[in-house]
Amino acid sequence: QVQLVESGGGLVQPGGSLKLSCEYILNILDSDIVGWYREAPGKERELVASIAPDDDSPWTDANTYASSVRGRFKISRPSTKDSHALQMNRLKPEDSGVYFCNIRNKILTSRNYWGQGTQVTVSS
Secondary structure, three states, X not given: OOXXXXXXXXXXXXXXXXXXXXXXXXXXXXXXXXXXXXXOOOOOOEEEEEEOOOOOOOOOOOOOEOOOOOOOEEEOOOOOOOEEEEEEOOOOHHHOEEEEEEEEEOOOOOOEEEXXXXXXXXXX
């Protein structure tokens, strides 16, 4: 069974930074999409950022990031194909929530893996 393990969450003050990491043992396919979602209390899980292994989009690309985080967050490409990360800068209280790592395939719907989540709290 594929396991995705997140790390790097924690408590940070507004304006601060955190870097989340997702590690796994999995051969990333060219048709896979790796990404990060977050879930705040009382809200649905939402996509934060996603990227394909061969995607060369710049980190400000509109198709890769939620509008609320564009320009502040950067998702790294899985160059080693066993991890990817989310660099979060200029954090805001509304960025708080549980962040989940996800790997899914564009074609094979059964190929959809989630981590257990890591808590991010932005508060003074």
